[in-house]
Amino acid sequence: MLNQISSRTIIPKPQRIWTPTGINVYKKIYEKRDADVKTHIEQVSLKTYGQPSKTQQTDAVLNLIRGRNTFLLAGTGFGKSRIAELYYKMIPQNKRAVVLVLNPLDSLGDNQVYEKVQAGFTAINLTKMNFNQEVANEISNGVYQFVYMSPETFLNNKIWEAVYFSRKFQNRLALIVVDEAHMIYIWGLVESGHGKKAAAILLRFQDIGIFRPCYGNLGGHLLFRDNKPILLLSATCRPVAIEAIKKSLKLNNEDIDVIQAELTRPEIRLIRIPMEKSLASSLDLIKVFPSAHDVGNADLVPTLVYSGSRNRTLTVMEVVDRARETPLSCMDPHNTCVQRFHSCTGDLDKVRCVDQFANGTFPIISATMALGLGQNWKRVRMVAHMGRGDPAQIAQMLGRCGRDGRMGLGLMFVEKTRRSGKNTVNQFTRGAAQSDEDRIDALAITPVCLRIAFSMDNLLGYVPLWEDDPAYIKEKDREVKAGFAPCRCSNCAVYESAKLVKHLVLANQDNFDAILDDTFDVPSIPDISHKFPPKRQSPHKRKFRDEELAEAIAYNLDNIATIDDIRSLIGGQCFPGQLEKLLALVIDFKHAQVTQNSTHHSPKSAKTTGPQFPGGNIQTLATADGNAEASICVQRKTKKAIAAEKREEKAREKAISLERDRKRKEQVAMIMAQTWADLNDKQKTDSTDTR
Numbered sequence: 001m002l003n004q005i006s007s008r009t010i011i012p013k014p015q016r017i018w019t020p021t022g023i024n025v026y027k028k029i030y031e032k033r034d035a036d037v038k039t040h041i042e043q044v045s046l047k048t049y050g051q052p053s054k055t056q057q058t059d060a061v062l063n064l065i066r067g068r069n070t071f072l073l074a075g076t077g078f079g080k081s082r083i084a085e086l087y088y089k090m091i092p093q094n095k096r097a098v099v100l101v102l103n104p105l106d107s108l109g110d111n112q113v114y115e116k117v118q119a120g121f122t123a124i125n126l127t128k129m130n131f132n133q134e135v136a137n138e139i140s141n142g143v144y145q146f147v148y149m150s151p152e153t154f155l156n157n158k159i160w161e162a163v164y165f166s167r168k169f170q171n172r173l174a175l176i177v178v179d180e181a182h183m184i185y186i187w188g189l190v191e192s193g194h195g196k197k198a199a200a201i202l203l204r205f206q207d208i209g210i211f212r213p214c215y216g217n218l219g220g221h222l223l224f225r226d227n228k229p230i231l232l233l234s235a236t237c238r239p240v241a242i243e244a245i246k247k248s249l250k251l252n253n254e255d256i257d258v259i260q261a262e263l264t265r266p267e268i269r270l271i272r273i274p275m276e277k278s279l280a281s282s283l284d285l286i287k288v289f290p291s292a293h294d295v296g297n298a299d300l301v302p303t304l305v306y307s308g309s310r311n312r313t314l315t316v317m318e319v320v321d322r323a324r325e326t327p328l329s330c331m332d333p334h335n336t337c338v339q340r341f342h343s344c345t346g347d348l349d350k351v352r353c354v355d356q357f358a359n360g361t362f363p364i365i366s367a368t369m370a371l372g373l374g375q376n377w378k379r380v381r382m383v384a385h386m387g388r389g390d391p392a393q394i395a396q397m398l399g400r401c402g403r404d405g406r407m408g409l410g411l412m413f414v415e416k417t418r419r420s421g422k423n424t425v426n427q428f429t430r431g432a433a434q435s436d437e438d439r440i441d442a443l444a445i446t447p448v449c450l451r452i453a454f455s456m457d458n459l460l461g462y463v464p465l466w467e468d469d470p471a472y473i474k475e476k477d478r479e480v481k482a483g484f485a486p487c488r489c490s491n492c493a494v495y496e497s498a499k500l501v502k503h504l505v506l507a508n509q510d511n512f513d514a515i516l517d518d519t520f521d522v523p524s525i526p527d528i529s530h531k532f533p534p535k536r537q538s539p540h541k542r543k544f545r546d547e548e549l550a551e552a553i554a555y556n557l558d559n560i561a562t563i564d565d566i567r568s569l570i571g572g573q574c575f576p577g578q579l580e581k582l583l584a585l586v587i588d589f590k591h592a593q594v595t596q597n598s599t600h601h602s603p604k605s606a607k608t609t610g611p612q613f614p615g616g617n618i619q620t621l622a623t624a625d626g627n628a629e630a631s632i633c634v635q636r637k638t639k640k641a642i643a644a645e646k647r648e649e650k651a652r653e654k655a656i657s658l659e660r661d662r663k664r665k666e667q668v669a670m671i672m673a674q675t676w677a678d679l680n681d682k683q684k685t686d687s688t689d690t691r
Contacts, residue, residue, distance in 0.1 A: 023174040056261035071232040074261035076399025096142025097174035109148035181232040185241035236392035238461035270450040270489040288504040289323035299508040300363040313340040316366040338364035378404040384411040414444040434462040450489040
């Protein structure tokens with residue numbers, strides 16, 4: 001009976017305790033009811049940002065006020081960074097509280113510091129270049145309200161350890177924010193040694209690899225936070241990742257609340273383009289950038305192009321030059337069309353690149369994942385990703401566009417086939433769990449709605465491949481009930497999407513919305529075939545003559561004096577300069593022979609009157625006037641003929657070997673028979689003598 005009562009009893013969630021020391025929210029807010037606190041949060045948001053907070057933002061801030069750890073899952077562009085700002089406004093300013101933010105990339109910290117300063121807060125991004133004892137003292141004294149840092153600095157820096165574990169800082173600490181929390185799952189696997197395949201997958205995004213393996217080892221340090229709440233933020237986190245993150249951070253289900261907002265971005269139109277050229281060349285990008293003769297640099301659509309390696313960022317810039325018909329412009333450091341950003345870019349160049357793009361100095365960035373996962377640029381209208389990749393990472397990258405209230409365009413260039421990968425739907429098994437590699441391949445080939453595919457990967461951890469999947473049907477119905485506009489991805493609107501891609505060669509900032517709405521019309525599409533490099537006719541190995549022609553030249557050394565003599569012997573050149581080189585070698589050889597024989601006179605051989613060939617055969621060809629002209633007509637054996645000869649030779653050798661074995665067996669049999677006969681004769685003789 002007691003067990004039944006206890007099982008039905010609802011245990012209240014632990015609430016924040018008012019502490020005499022350390023950071024507390026305003027007393028009046030602490031004593032209010034939840035409904036009144038939510039109203040107050042919405043009013044503060046309206047006063048600060050000009051719009052009320054979203055429901056999930058309000059719930060997250062309320063959770064933090066009550067001292068609850070919170071995990072917010074929301075799509076890119078949701079406004080997750082505002083939650084910490086709203087929470088900070090619930091704290092008395094004279095307390096000089098500090099919010100600590102852990103982020104995976106330095107560039108992301110720089111961008112958010114800029115946003116915090118614009119919002120009226122004091123902030124600093126700690127890097128190895130600016131973190132010293134003086135800055136550490138300023139942090140302890142509460143000079144900076146928001147402190148951004150990498151996991152390496154948080155775990156492995158002696159100066160920071162002295163600050164973090166001091167009572168003075170702990171009394172100022174108000175909140176710890178872990179941005180891009182899904183990285184804890186990814187690098188938690190790699191750090192523990194159980195995620196070798198996960199690490200291999202991440203190598204497809206080169207600059208996410210040096211990233212922050214320490215993300216998988218944050219749990220120990222986060223335990224020492226004097227019961228201050230933790231806020232985890234992510235736009236792409238599967239159920240398995242959420243459970244792994246809780247385990248990594250030593251959090252039980254009772255210790256953290258998961259708040260899920262809308263993960264789908266209906267304002268981004270998704271287009272998947274199978275690549276016709278190689279991924280290394282990135283030449284398929286020529287299809288999406290107009291010529292400089294049609295659209296000027298200032299009118300180009302602001303675009304981010306993500307590549308999987310640092311080398312390909314330069315290749316992308318060269319391809320953009322081809323598309324723009326402005327050769328070598330990418331080599332100009334002050335290029336007003338495209339610049340690149342990756343982990344090995346100089347610090348000053350990184351700052352300059354980000355600032356100039358934000359200010360509209362140039363419209364295109366060719367980047368790796370080092371550019372950041374949470375850059376909040378309102379001007380980005382189009383994002384292109386080159387090659388297959390992890391759906392969660394691609395969702396993060398494509399989510400950089402469409403943040404200004406207008407439609408955005410996400411282009412996914414995918415290889416048609418991946419070596420040792422799954423390249424058709426038939427290679428997948430219904431109901432089977434998808435590995436990370438399977439998710440990569442599934443996103444590249446799935447015939448279902450791409451918008452729903454990204455959503456289901458977030459919610460359920462797999463990419464759907466069949467339209468009769470019950471979970472797919474359920475998510476499709478949910479989008480209809482939520483009032484989403486009909487999807488116009490490349491799988492839902494095949495013809496319109498193909499038309500859109502063709503129109504991109506004329507896209508500019510004025511007509512881009514019309515192109516996205518499928519209302520743009522033009523009499524003719526410019527021909528872009530001349531922008532692609534011509535196919536190089538590489539000579540086949542079998543076209544090069546070797547033994548027969550070399551012997552023909554050797555037999556006719558005395559008859560060779562001009563290039564025409566060489567040409568008549570070998571029938572023309574296989575590559576430019578071959579005839580001149582051969583003639584020079586022959587002349588040098590003959591000169592060396594004359595020098596060598598100058599002291600040793602030998603009788604001259606009879607000079608032949610025409611080309612000689614091995615075996616003394618001379619082949620002649622009739623000319624147009626009927627005269628016979630010496631030439632060579634050496635037939636080059638094909639690979640099949642050579643293989644057939646080898647097979648025949650092996651067959652002959654095998655037959656000889658079998659014949660040898662047969663004769664050997666017959667010889668042995670004869671010897672054995674003779675031996676037995678001699679033995680029988682001896683036995684008969686012995687028996688006769690005995691009688």
